[in-house]
Amino acid sequence: MKKSLQGYSSYEIIRELAAGGMGSVAQAKLKGVEGFEKVVAIKTLLPRYANDQEFVKRFVFEAKLVANLVHENIVQIYQLNKIDNEYFFVLEFVDGISLYDFIEFHRVMERRLPTQLAVFIASRAARALAYAHSRRDPDGAPLNIIHCDICPHNILINKEGVPKITDFGIAKAATLKKSNVISGKLAFMSPEQCHSPWKITFASDIYSLGVVLFYMLSNHYTRDVHADKNAIIEQIRNNYVNYSALPDDLPDALLTILRKMLATDPADRYESCADLARELEYYIYKDGYGPTIVSLADYMKDFMPGRFAQHHAEIHKTRLIAPANSNTETAVLDGE
DSSP: OHHHHHTSTTEEEEEEEEEETTEEEEEEEEEOGGGOEEEEEEEEEOGGGTTOHHHHHHHHHHHHHHTTOOOTTBOOEEEEEEETTEEEEEEEOOOEEEHHHHHHHHHHTTOOOOHHHHHHHHHHHHHHHHHHHTOBOTTSOBOOOBOSOOSGGGEEEETTSOEEEOOOTTOBOTTSOOOSEEEEEGGGOOHHHHHOGGGOOTHHHHHHHHHHHHHHHHSSOSSOTTSOHHHHHHHHHTTOOOGGGSOTTOOHHHHHHHHHHTOSSGGGSOSOHHHHHHHHHHHHHTTSOOOOHHHHHHHHHHHOHHHHSSOHHHHGGGOOOOOSOGGGSEEEEEOO
């Protein structure tokens, strides 16, 4: 596909950003008349899936699903296209860092992400999910969009300090055929995603975001991701949460929020992501001031000067790589 795109006059591939799951992502320049250029990201379907109609269907579904999601905390898709019978879509290029890399940098430096910033990032993700969950089709019927794969890899933070959710590749919606399949990353999966994946609700995204917040606050997962896959699935279904991994000085008010997000019964969690966002925002702004995108951007530049002081094309030479543990990666399993 790279070769095909290079020959397509509208795009100039700059470099590959990532590969995994169903597709690969590259940074590119979108070219127009009179020297117009815009840096974008291009996601292509991996060659081994190009002839698999089910994968093509999911790839196209993601593009169509997210096309009309226009929110500052969601990575926007601009175009779905096809060259030489291969699909690709053009999306917003986020010049920054993944939340996973951000947390991993703290872990390597034996530091923790400041609590207020962790809650701020979670609140922005909650606002993005609240928006996606509320979308309706042209006839006014709810789309019932559920992300199903909220994790630090799928939350990006740009240089301006704006968190953005990405990768709706396994999202479920009312228009998607229901199936008895478990999809998502085992480290962040909700109990019901393992028990009854075809019955999940918006509350599943709330749970996964709770695991992300737990991870930001502690540098640890809620469960033992180094166990074998069956053992992890058992932990998920029993809602095992290692609360002892949280810092001893974690405020009680925040622990209460976290416990509600991670409740076993979806009905015991927040009624909506909008309610969750308000609770998180109250926590950080109840004293009349709190973190903003500016304070997050300033913190990233101060804490990671080598990452943000250079041109973005160079800094990936020192990019931190995720540990080789498939249990933190996407799993597709047969449901019960």
